[in-house]
Amino acid sequence: MIRLERFSFTYPGEDQPALSDLSFEVPAGQFYGLVGPNGAGKSTLCYALAGMIPHYFKGTLSGSLTVAEIDIAQSSLGELAGTIGLVFQNPFNQISGSRFSVRGEVALGLENLGVPRDQITDQVDETLEQSGLADLGERSPFALSGGQQQRLAIASILVMQPAVLILDEPTSQLDPVGTSEVYALLHQLVGQHETTVLIAEHKLERLAEFTDNVLVLNQGRLLANGPPKTVLTDPLIEEIGVQPTRYTQAARQARARGLILKKDEFPLTLQDAQEFFDDAAV
Amino acid sequence: MLRFESVHFTYPGGVEALIDLSLSIEQGERIALVGENGAGKSTLAKHMNGLLKPGRGRVLVNGEDTRRKTVAQLAHIVGYVFQNPDEQLFSNTVQDEVAFGPRNLGFSPQEVEEMVRSALEAVGLQAAASEHPYDLLPAQRKLLGIASVYAMDTPVLVLDEPTMGLDLHGTRMVSSLLADCFSAGKTVILISHDLDFCAEHVERYIIMADGAVQLDAGIDSAFDDPGLLERAGLEPPQLARLARALGIQETPGTVVDFLAMWEKHRRRRSS
Amino acid sequence: MSTPTLYLPRDSRLHHLHPLTKLALIGLAIVAGATLPVTLWVIAVYLLILMPLAAWGKVLPAFLRSSLLLIWPFALSLTLIQGFFAPGEHILLQLGPLSLKLEGIQLAADYTARILVWLSAVILLMLITRPDQLMLALTERGLPRQIGYIILTALQIIPRFQQRAETILDSQRARGLETEGNLVKRLRALVPLVAPLILSSILELDERAIALEARGFTRAGPRTSLTTLKDTAPQSAFRWLSLIVMLLLILARAAGWMTA
Incomplete structure (x- = not known):
């Protein structure tokens, strides 16, 4: 579903590439984690996967990046909307600001896609239900808690039924309650949808719960790509x-x-850990 | 050092943020102020440097009523690092940003220079001293925000979510900065959701919910009441959970503590 | 956090009117307030048209509170300025070199009445109309979508902007910034307060633009809408009629057909 071949990207005016010679594949329906230290290029990779690079942030590209069979560099943001969804850290900044109700906010993407009204109503209702926002439908998006706002941001993308969902540290600005709310929603996604998900996250305990595979990024390069239990316990992680x-x-x-x-x-x-130490105790 | 006497505070909108809160903090204490967003943590902390003044009751800093002091005066005693550095950074260079606080406090140019140097060193930003703050990575800006208050060398330091968005490297910088504060005998108050980090540094937990202190305890009893933790939106730190799962009676703060407790526990079980 | 809109959701016939019909009603009141030659007639627009409309829309208390709260500074300053400085013969009160004149008071009353009608007409519109529905109606009639978006966003982002300004103020004061004192001190305090506000807002705008892009904001092609605005033939006829009446009022005033 996602395929990179020797993909590199350099921001204008920088000597070092932000992403360097990346090659990997994410099969359809898989849940991938992305970890790395600050400045490793996680956000840049998320932007590239969502087409914000090169269509919003300019720079020099090489290699290829295809998502859902679309060559990102040859496409446009308008075409990508609805196919690739992007959710990022700050929930507040993702609220459009032009809608006065949660329902209206969720509907916005579908309106932009020109989906017929009856279908919008159905999809919005379903998404509100799924993301646990059904009771808040008539609330102002600005009157929600951080966790609720982030669920709203995710719902606003999910309603467009994207093939691929990219999340860039979606819980880094939330309190534990908000974080749990968001993860409960993502958990549900894993079972129900065929959505391919890639999530950048530094709370490794959370990633361990349901990722199929984890990518490790450092200084723009891919250091490891494997199951969470192997990759996230590797001493390499701590070294970088x-x-x-x-x-x-x-x-x-x-x-x-x-x-x-x-x-x-x-x-x-x-x-x-319990097993590890219990076994060792005997 | 800091004393809250039956403090009530209500925001202009009518939200009661602190209800009859009494609290006393001594010089050199290491404290985690924890609880859900909206529990009143920030409101409480903003009373410590006079940004907010109590509606009823009083707050004493070094024995003096905050109502009779300006924020600028209290800034000599209580340093407050806000959560979001982008709501603070304004200078053209990193070193100017760090110099802002000490200059405001009236230190001499030589003193300011020394304070800036040691604060930048504490967060590993010496090499970036002449850069523009906005050319730094977000995580570096976070460290800069911390350094700019640490530089003021106040006897009390309040840090709001100091590890948010930081990787292991940044977190270790904050840890070593805190260690410096501790060895200098400063009072440190962490407002944080990162209990794994808190557990490694503090000795006293003030758990807030609904505008009141629900529990004020050391690590051994801070995480005993699941109902309270749920209400305060907290999950015990990982090592505390592991110790409990293994049937260890004590609660570890650090990995070193954990291993010592586990060894003891193992010996007791095998004998 | 609340939004700075006055809108009060009520189940009233007035609320259910098409936003453009409400706009026509309010436009009529504003034009009448500007063109009617007699002060009493202007006051009648407030008492006999706007107030009953507000009552019909079940928002009368809020309407009275907001309109009277906003008008008194105008009333006071106009009375003082016009009362003492407008030319006139009938002196009511002599205060040293200053004299309060009847003509000035009358002029002040006239201005105040007109401002009252304008302000309260806009307040009424805001009380009974959801801003996004009004914008939807306007964009359906050709207002560029981007402009509608900017207006709506500004309405909702401003309180956040204020909140951030307060946080910045707090954070600089905590670093010993003196915000009180003489002018030089205060001017010097401006940079640490304004610069982060601008810089952080730019960062935020970038993110918001990306979030909108991800939801097809700039996509080419037709758009649909979740909400539909109900319109009726009588409402459309009423709007045309209002437009004619407004034009007639303006014409009559300009041609001098209406005089006091």
């Missing part, structure tokens, strides 16, 4: 500046101090 879970850290330290001898696989989640 990604905070591992405390479970992984505790286990690795236990091993380093010789408290635990046999284990080579380090835990990523609470459940893994």
Whole structure:
């Protein structure tokens, strides 16, 4: 569904490419995580996948990037809208500002696509229901909490039934309650939809819950691409500046101090860690 | 150091943000102020440097009523790092930005220079001293925001979400800056949702909900009441959850603590 | 956070009128307020047209509160300025070199009445019309979509802008910025307050533009709308009639057919 071949991108006036020689594929319907330290190029990659690069942010491209069989560089943002959705960090900045109700806000994308009114009504209702916003339909988008606003931002994209959904650290500005709300919604997506999802996230415990695969980016390059349990417990992660879970850290330290001898696989989640330390205790 | 005596505060819109809140914070304490958005954490913190004055009750900073002090005067005692650096940075260079606070406090040019140098060093931005703040990465701007208040060398430092958006490198910078504060005997108050980070640095948790302090405790009893945590929108830190899952009675703050507790627990079980 | 719109949702016949019909009603009141030659007639527009309309729309208390709250500064300043400085013969009160004259008071009353009609007509429109529906009606009639968008967004973003300005003020004061004191001090305080406001707003605009792009805002091709505005033949006829009456009023005034 997403395919990059030797894709590079350099912002105007910069010597170093922001994305360098990236090649990877995301099969349809898969849920991919994206991690890397600050400045690794995660946001740039998200923008490129959504076509904001090169159509909003200019720069020099090489290689190829196709999403849903569309060559991004040859397309336009208007054509991509509805096929590729983008959600980013600040929920407030994603509210159009031109709608006075949550319902109207969700409908905006479909209106821009010229979808007939009956169909808009159906799709909006369904999406509101799915994203847990049905009771807030007549509220002002500005009267919502951060978590609700971010769910609204996601709903406003989902309603267009995109083939691909790109999320750039969607919970980084939310409190734990808001974060849980957003993840509950994403969880639902995994089961119900054939949407292909790529999410940049630094809360590794969350990624562990439901990603099929994780990409690791550092200085614009792809360092690793594999299942979360392998990739996110790799010492490499910590070396490049990604905070591992405390479970992984505790286990690795236990091993380093010789408290635990046999284990080579380090835990990523609470459940893994419990098993890890319980086994070692016997 | 800081004393809240039956403080009530109501916003002009009529929202009661603090209800009969009493609290006392001593010099050198390391505190996490936690709770859901809207619980009253920021309102409470803004009373510490006089940005807000109590409607009823009083707030004493170093024994003096904040109502009789200006914010600029209280800025000598309480440094406050706001969450979003973009709502603060205005200078043409990184070093000017950091110099702003110390200059306002009336330090001499030599002192200011020294304070700027050590603050930039503390967050690893020495090399960027002459750059424009907006040419920095967002995470670097965040560190700059912290440095610009740290430079003021106040005995009390309040940090609102200091690790938000920071990677491991940035988080470690904040950790070492906090360590410097602790060794200098400063009072540090973290307002944060990042309890994993808090657990590694603080010794006292003030859990707020509905405009009141719900629990004021050390790590051993801060996460005992699941109902309260739910109400305050909190999830215990990862190591605390792991310790509980393993049946360890104590609550670890750091990985080192955890391993020591686990060793003890393991020995007890095998004997 | 609230939006700075006065709109009050009520189940009234007035609310259900097409936004352009409401606009025509309000336009009529404004033109009448500008062209009617006699002060009493202007006051009658307020008392006998706007107030009953507000009552019909179930927003009378809010209408009275807002219109009277806004008018008194005008009334006061006009009375003082016109009362003392407009030329006139009938002196009501002598205060040293200043004299309060009847003609001035009459002039002030006339201006105040007209301003009252204009202000309260706009207030009434805002009380009974959802801004997005009004914009929808206008864009359907050819107003460029971008302009409609900018107006609506401005309405909703302004409170956020204020809030951010307050946060910036707080954060600089916390760094020891003195915002009180003499003019030089205050002017010097301006840069740390205004610069972050502008810079952070630019960053925000960029993100908002991207979010809109991702939802097809600049896509070519026809658009649809979730909300439809109900219009009727009598309403359309009424709007044409209002337009004619407005033109007649202006013409009559300009040609001097109506005099006090």
